[in-house]
Amino acid sequence: MDKRSISRYAKTKYSIVMVLIFLIPVLTSCSPLQIQFANSPMLQSGIPDTVRKALQEEAAFKHADLLRKFPYPYEAMLAISSDADMTTLQEFEEYHRFLNTREKTANGIGLGLDIGDSTWLYIANDTPEKADKDGHPADYSMSYFDRVNPQKLKDAEKINHYFKCGWIDSLHTFGDFSRNDHAIRFRRDLAISALKAMNDSGFKPKVWINHGSESNVQNFGGYNPKRVTKFQGGDDPKSPYYHTDLTLNCGIRYIWNSIGSEKFSTDDPLFPVNLRDGQKIWGFHRYTHDIANGKAIWTWEPAELSKQITKSRLDQLVREGKYSIVTQHFGKGSNGFPFTQEGIQSLRLLKTYDDNGKILVARTSRLLDYARSRKYVHYAVAELDGKTYINIASIDDPIWGTSIPSLDEIRGLTFHVENPEKTILLLNMNPINMEDIQQNNPGQGGRKSISIKWFKPDYTDYTKT
Numbered sequence: 001m002d003k004r005s006i007s008r009y010a011k012t013k014y015s016i017v018m019v020l021i022f023l024i025p026v027l028t029s030c031s032p033l034q035i036q037f038a039n040s041p042m043l044q045s046g047i048p049d050t051v052r053k054a055l056q057e058e059a060a061f062k063h064a065d066l067l068r069k070f071p072y073p074y075e076a077m078l079a080i081s082s083d084a085d086m087t088t089l090q091e092f093e094e095y096h097r098f099l100n101t102r103e104k105t106a107n108g109i110g111l112g113l114d115i116g117d118s119t120w121l122y123i124a125n126d127t128p129e130k131a132d133k134d135g136h137p138a139d140y141s142m143s144y145f146d147r148v149n150p151q152k153l154k155d156a157e158k159i160n161h162y163f164k165c166g167w168i169d170s171l172h173t174f175g176d177f178s179r180n181d182h183a184i185r186f187r188r189d190l191a192i193s194a195l196k197a198m199n200d201s202g203f204k205p206k207v208w209i210n211h212g213s214e215s216n217v218q219n220f221g222g223y224n225p226k227r228v229t230k231f232q233g234g235d236d237p238k239s240p241y242y243h244t245d246l247t248l249n250c251g252i253r254y255i256w257n258s259i260g261s262e263k264f265s266t267d268d269p270l271f272p273v274n275l276r277d278g279q280k281i282w283g284f285h286r287y288t289h290d291i292a293n294g295k296a297i298w299t300w301e302p303a304e305l306s307k308q309i310t311k312s313r314l315d316q317l318v319r320e321g322k323y324s325i326v327t328q329h330f331g332k333g334s335n336g337f338p339f340t341q342e343g344i345q346s347l348r349l350l351k352t353y354d355d356n357g358k359i360l361v362a363r364t365s366r367l368l369d370y371a372r373s374r375k376y377v378h379y380a381v382a383e384l385d386g387k388t389y390i391n392i393a394s395i396d397d398p399i400w401g402t403s404i405p406s407l408d409e410i411r412g413l414t415f416h417v418e419n420p421e422k423t424i425l426l427l428n429m430n431p432i433n434m435e436d437i438q439q440n441n442p443g444q445g446g447r448k449s450i451s452i453k454w455f456k457p458d459y460t461d462y463t464k465t
């Protein structure tokens with residue numbers, strides 16, 4: 001029962017008893033501010049039954065495509081998707097303070113960009129390479145558990161914290177199982193322990209990114225007997241490393257299936273992936289390398305950032321109106337702060353496109369959620385008494401099924417309308433609060449529109465909270 005339903009009930013001639021039954025829990029759980037809001041004229045007006053009926057009719061779903069491609073005013077979207085290889089907690093905190101906050105840092109004022117990251121739960125990597133400038137070994141890297149021991153937590157508390165604030169939104173598989181001795185350290189029971197810990201703590205990223213060499217048999221979604229990905233066992237019910245029967249129930253919605261791309265941008269980041277156990281999941285494209293003389297030149301390490309993000313690429317992205325997911329390994333080097341002066345310049349340049357309303361920089365999960373909602377939103381339109389009503393009924397996802405989205409899942413959706421001031425946006429027949437609505441009245445030439453507001457910028461220094 002929500003506040004608007006309460007006010008509708010109160011308006012009808014239901015008995016006093018009915019009203020009290022519904023009001024008591026609300027009055028005891030709401031702050032005074034919310035009660036005042038529930039009684040505001042805007043919400044008391046609710047939506048008339050005639051509007052409700054009109055929005056439920058089949059004809060209301062037969063409308064022109066009103067959706068703008070990207071949240072107003074942006075012309076493109078970009079995410080940086082970073083793999084957790086050899087990232088220590090201290091490195092993670094240092095470079096995310098620089099990327100996400102507006103704090104004074106040793107490398108200048110922070111950028112204030114919405115950039116997420118990945119992590120894992122286990123480390124079994126036997127590389128002699130050092131994880132950081134202090135010479136720590138690979139298993140010092142940030143991970144939920146200590147090495148491959150699910151009985152012993154390592155950075156679990158910090159990982160939960162950074163997941164909740166959004167600095168981590170991806171899982172780089174269950175762990176780093178790359179081995180020079182080619183031994184296989186992943187086991188199905190490690191997946192079971194990992195998923196239990198994730199369920200118990202709420203650390204449940206939607207994004208899965210495959211990792212590493214052929215010892216990483218937990219990888220899935222890119223199996224091909226003729227390619228290097230033939231070792232993938234995560235989605236093979238006959239394999240002892242099978243786990244997607246459990247993993248897909250834990251909230252993983254999107255995967256990078258190990259197939260890299262030389263394309264910096266894409267019209268649609270999502271594509272369906274058929275798993276070997278008969279399930280389906282969304283795959284997503286990531287830019288990972290360039291091609292020179294027929295050879296792949298991998299650009300996914302921090303030293304190459306200025307080759308990945310250039311003015312001409314950003315201009316082209318805007319001109320073509322596309323998505324870009326740029327792959328990185330922010331924490332991979334062992335020299336401390338990962339970015340060169342040129343890399344910092346590229347990031348500051350990217351920030352200007354974000355500030356100028358050209359390219360919306362968003363963490364990977366938000367970009368993918370937006371692309372999914374934009375593509376599969378099912379909405380009805382009705383005109384009544386000089387007003388336009390748009391009701392977002394559901395997301396009809398061909399893989400995950402039909403669901404009523406949360407407000408966060410529809411943030412950024414922008415509808416072209418004649419008169420934004422006289423348009424009412426509803427979610428599942430409930431008017432969306434005005435504080436979450438943005439009316440767009442561009443000057444000459446531009447089309448008027450109405451949006452569900454994008455996420456507020458968050459520059460909080462979460463290393464201190």
Ligand SMILES: [Zn+2]
Nearest residue numbers: 083085211212
């Ligand atoms: Zn990796």
